[in-house]
Amino acid sequence: MHACYGTVPYFRNDKKVKNHDSGALRVEELEDAEIYWGKYIQGENYPEEIKALKINKPIPNSSKICKQSPFLSENELRMIKGRLQNANLISALKHPITLPSNHLLLKRIIYDSHEELFHSRVSATPTQIKEKYWTIKCRQSIKYTLRRCIICKRLKYFPGKQSIAPLPATRTVIILSSYGY
Numbered sequence: 128m129h130a131c132y133g134t135v136p137y138f139r140n141d142k143k144v145k146n147h148d149s150g151a152l153r154v155e156e157l158e159d160a161e162i163y164w165g166k167y168i169q170g171e172n173y174p175e176e177i178k179a180l181k182i183n184k185p186i187p188n189s190s191k192i193c194k195q196s197p198f199l200s201e202n203e204l205r206m207i208k209g210r211l212q213n214a215n216l217i218s219a220l221k222h223p224i225t226l227p228s229n230h231l232l233l234k235r236i237i238y239d240s241h242e243e244l245f246h247s248r249v250s251a252t253p254t255q256i257k258e259k260y261w262t263i264k265c266r267q268s269i270k271y272t273l274r275r276c277i278i279c280k281r282l283k284y285f286p287g288k289q290s291i292a293p294l295p296a297t298r299t300v301i302i303l304s305s306y307g308y
């Protein structure tokens with residue numbers, strides 16, 4: 128989750144862990160950052176759903192994730208059971224992290240995947256995203272983000288044909304005089 132890596136130094140400062148103030152990022156720090164941002168974003172975007180799930184009440188029918196039979200995992204990070212819910216896997220692999228389709232973090236995650244896939248087309252990105260995250264209209268979010276990729280725009284650019292403009296009158300006089308006209 129490269130999009131969260133930039134926040135790790137702030138966690139280091141907050142915790143005042145002097146032995147780990149510099150150097151390579153540790154796996155636990157990356158996981159902490161992922162959990163922190165996942166919960167923060169879900170809390171901002173699904174407050175009613177989380178409130179209801181905490182007290183085992185049905186979530187509002189108006190909720191965008193109502194049809195996904197949401198639940199709340201032990202660390203309150205995962206809300207969608209996902210397609211692998213019956214597999215013999217740990218919770219992190221079975222249940223994707225729910226992110227709203229228009230959130231900046233999701234766009235960053237999509238872009239990171241796009242870069243890892245060497246700016247390949249839209250069709251290559253959803254598999255990588257869906258392994259870990261769930262969002263409404265995933266494909267549209269990917270298309271929206273990749274349409275704004277400057278590198279892809281540059282790669283698609285072909286220089287146009289340059290039309291030759293007529294010479295200004297002053298320059299034609301100089302040329303004609305050199306031929307003795």
Ligand SMILES: [Zn+2]
Nearest residue numbers: 246276278279
């Ligand atoms: Zn690109």
